[in-house]
Amino acid sequence: MRKNSMIRGTMMNSRTNQKGAVSLFVVVFTTLLITVITISFVRIMIRDQDQASTADLSQSAYDSAQAGVEDAKRAILRYQSLCTTGTADECAKAIAALNSSECNTSLEGIAVVQNNEVQVQQNVGDAALNQAYTCVKVALKTDDYVGVLQSDNTKVIPLKSTAAFNRIKIEWYSNDDLQTSSKGKVTLQPTTGGLPLLAQSAWSPNRPSLLRMQLMQVGSQFTLDSFDNTNAGKSNANTLFLYPSSIVGNTQKTITALDVRKTQSAANGPQAVTCSSDISGGGYACSVEILLPDPIGGGGRDAYLRLSAFYNKTNYRISLSTDGVTASQFDGVQPSIDSTGRANDLFRRVRSRVETVDAVYPSAAVDITGDFCKDFIVTDVDSDYSSNVNCKP
Numbered sequence: 431m432r433k434n435s436m437i438r439g440t441m442m443n444s445r446t447n448q449k450g451a452v453s454l455f456v457v458v459f460t461t462l463l464i465t466v467i468t469i470s471f472v473r474i475m476i477r478d479q480d481q482a483s484t485a486d487l488s489q490s491a492y493d494s495a496q497a498g499v500e501d502a503k504r505a506i507l508r509y510q511s512l513c514t515t516g517t518a519d520e521c522a523k524a525i526a527a528l529n530s531s532e533c534n535t536s537l538e539g540i541a542v543v544q545n546n547e548v549q550v551q552q553n554v555g556d557a558a559l560n561q562a563y564t565c566v567k568v569a570l571k572t573d574d575y576v577g578v579l580q581s582d583n584t585k586v587i588p589l590k591s592t593a594a595f596n597r598i599k600i601e602w603y604s605n606d607d608l609q610t611s612s613k614g615k616v617t618l619q620p621t622t623g624g625l626p627l628l629a630q631s632a633w634s635p636n637r638p639s640l641l642r643m644q645l646m647q648v649g650s651q652f653t654l655d656s657f658d659n660t661n662a663g664k665s666n667a668n669t670l671f672l673y674p675s676s677i678v679g680n681t682q683k684t685i686t687a688l689d690v691r692k693t694q695s696a697a698n699g700p701q702a703v704t705c706s707s708d709i710s711g712g713g714y715a716c717s718v719e720i721l722l723p724d725p726i727g728g729g730g731r732d733a734y735l736r737l738s739a740f741y742n743k744t745n746y747r748i749s750l751s752t753d754g755v756t757a758s759q760f761d762g763v764q765p766s767i768d769s770t771g772r773a774n775d776l777f778r779r780v781r782s783r784v785e786t787v788d789a790v791y792p793s794a795a796v797d798i799t800g801d802f803c804k805d806f807i808v809t810d811v812d813s814d815y816s817s818n819v820n821c822k823p
Contacts, residue, residue: 484776490561491778494550494771498563499782501548502767505536505568506786525570528765533565547772561773569766571759574749576783579739581639587748588763589647589733595750595758596722598735600672601714602746603638603705609742612636614710618676625673625700630741638674638705638715639744644736645669645722650729664724674716675702714747719754762786 509528513521528536534543541548550561571592579585589598605614617634627640645668648656657667705716725731737746750758765786770779796802 487773487776488778490773491771491776492780494561494563494773495769495778495780496771497550498548498566498769498771499767499780499784501537501541501563502566502568502769503784505538505540506570506765506784508539510786528568528570531567533567536568537566550771561771563769563771564777565768565770567768569768570762572764572766572783573757573759574747575760575764576745576747578743578745579639579737580743581739581741584736584738587735587737589731589735589750590761590763591750591758592761593752593756593758594731595752596724597719597751597754598722599717599719599749599751599754600641600643600737600746601717601748602641602739602744603674603709603715603742604745605709605712607638607742607744609635614708616705616707616709616715618674618705618707625675625702627700628741633741635742637742639739639742640674640700641672641744641746642736642738642740643670643672643720644738645733646736647722647725647731647733649725649727649731651727656726659726664726666726668723670720671700672703672716672718673700674705676705676707714745 505528509521509524512524516524527538530536533546534541534548537543537548547562547564548566550563575587577585589595603616608614608616615636616638617636619634619637646657647666649666659665701718703716703718706713707715709715722731722733725733735748737748739746750760752758763786764783767782767784768779769782770777772778
């Protein structure tokens with residue numbers, strides 16, 4: 431009896447120990463699982479917090495860089511004012527400061543530079559809000575002129591350069607202009623049967639814009655009637671319609687001395703420009719180089735380019751050269767500003783183009799979106815003005 435009792439006691443203790451081991455294992459596993467989940471959530475929270483902090487610092491650094499751009503604009507305005515109303519020495523110093531390759535030299539008289547930077551914002555004891563721009567450079571002379579034209583809009587560009595030029599290179603329509611997802615593929619419809627001016631609905635949204643290029647220039651001997659005359663191949667007013675095409679041909683087009691306003695000859699029809707159907711690698715779809723006529727009266731060329739886009743909006747780039755070989759820079763037409771901003775230990779750099787002349791050029795005497803009707807009468811009866819119904823657009 432005693433032996434049996436000892437056996438039963440041993441079996442009960444064994445079962446009790448097994449139950450205790452299982453409970454301990456469950457507790458340990460549950461603790462480990464909760465710990466892993468907690469650590470994972472903490473890591474996600476820390477990562478999101480770091481991302482939010484980096485995004486905030488990045489935006490603050492960008493804002494600091496933009497503050498540098500605004501001060502650079504003020505420096506350009508100061509230079510223009512000194513060269514207009516100041517002495518020749520003051521103008522020369524302002525130009526030298528703007529053209530300097532050293533950081534922040536152009537800001538002389540505009541901002542206070544301390545420790546090689548200009549402070550934008552600083553909260554004492556809070557380094558996270560320490561904002562400044564560290565380097566601002568201004569270039570009055572640029573290799574090109576860039577911009578964006580909305581459909582049916584016009585831009586007048588002064589062709590003021592550092593050296594003589596007789597060619598204009600126009601490039602237009604980039605990836606930013608594609609209206610539907612096509613991975614850089616440009617629509618180039620065949621132009622068999624001529625170069626038709628289609629209805630807006632018939633022009634593909636991914637097809638390059640049709641450009642109208644108008645040249646207005648004068649020589650040293652200028653009279654108003656020179657805009658309506660040609661003289662041995664020289665002219666002061668010319669127009670070209672640059673038609674995007676898939677036709678393979680010469681990418682150089684020559685402005686003739688004729689003006690499409692006065693004649694409808696074939697020579698003044700739209701000019702087919704060979705465009706690329708794939709711009710996935712960047713750049714512009716269409717490119718053309720135009721040989722300019724000499725101005726009537728000879729001498730230096732004082733010229734303006736009026737550029738208009740039809741059917742679609744377009745980014746464009748214009749550059750100048752002599753005989754397509756020697757490049758001529760734009761002089762003070764669209765200065766470039768390079769600004770680096772800082773927020774704490776994070777930096778952002780921006781490059782901007784600004785216009786030095788805020789001029790508004792009229793694009794039309796009358797601009798409407800619907801039909802337009804004009805009816806002229808000569809009468810001495812007042813009621814004729816109100817009763818006239820001959821004009822029916």
